Amino acid sequence: MESTPLPTNRAASHPVSVAPMMERTDRHYRVFMRGITKHTLLYTEMVVAQAVRHGPRDRLLGFDAVEHPISLQLGGDDPALLAEASKIAEDLGYDEVNLNVGCPSSRVQSGNFGVCLMGDPDRVADCIEAMRSAVSIPVTCKHRIGFDEIDKYEDMQRFVARVAQTGCDRFTVHARKAWLQGLSPKDNRNIPPLRYDDVYRLKQEFPNLVVEINGGLRVADIQSQLTKVDAVMLGRVAWDDPYSFVTVDADIYGDDSPTLSREEVVRRYLPYAEDRLTMGHRISHVVKPMLGLFAGEVGARLWRRQLTEGGNKRTESLTEIVETALSAVHSAQARFAESTAARAQAATIADIEHGS
């Protein structure tokens, strides 16, 4: 496929990313994903800045070298705490830190951060300024179109203009507003309508900023989005159908090295996964990233079931559980291919018998 020229040259390093997702984009998922795409920028789950200071650092922030390029997403509204957390991230080797100005959950609201900070652009600018002064890695911002009544294009435009005064030059826009009352975080990812045009307009009005679009997109949309914005962030699809990213390195980054099959992806992940189990990580956590691997394929449900049940019973090693599940999928696929061939043969015979 022909690669599409980017609208600016500044985004070239990270035109595609996997969104930060709590309970999903943990270190196991990120290592697993690296078997599918080497170049896509990966985000952590959101980590609250306060927790970085006081919490178990390895559990919250630990990552493997293979996960680069990797960005730590921070939540918070205290410039000093965010600056401290950013410095720790830089020292640990993160490639970027990102401030969450998009989360609408009530827990996050009660801490006065996430999307409600869009109502206080000066505060966000103070936070990002402090973070930028503490580190030399990029500090970026993920936000929405707006929230509640602060939801006009002009509100977002003012927000971005103010935050960009700090020198922050990469903005990821989840292209829908959030309602702080009455909608759950899940509803807030589905119900408010997508407003991609607002994101395109932002790019046009701020040509020097790297504008990344997010919300409701799939891998097949990346090329066309890159004609209008600099980068594309995908969330749920990267969890539900991780293997759909297998074309990204070649199509977007021009890396023609051979890609791995689904089986190879799993087998590459297994030594890491077994290692983590011996270190005391929970099998359900280590297995979770693999569950969507066969999404859309024959045997997908069988695969999920076998992995989940095998993990619950835990009478075999993880490698055995996975090999058994792979055999079950292969058998299901072979049966399906046979029955498809038999149906095609029967249809041909019927056509001949009816003289067509």
Ligand SMILES: Cc1cc2nc3c(=O)[nH]c(=O)nc-3n(C[C@H](O)[C@H](O)[C@H](O)COP(=O)(O)O)c2cc1C
């Ligand atoms: C389970 C889940 C957890 C999420 N956690 C975060 C988070 O920690 N930080 C954040 O900025 N966005 C979070 N999001 C929002 C995603 O980053 C993304 O903006 C949203 O899902 C829209 O993109 P999509 O339509 O491609 O999924 C989460 C989304 C999901 C589904």
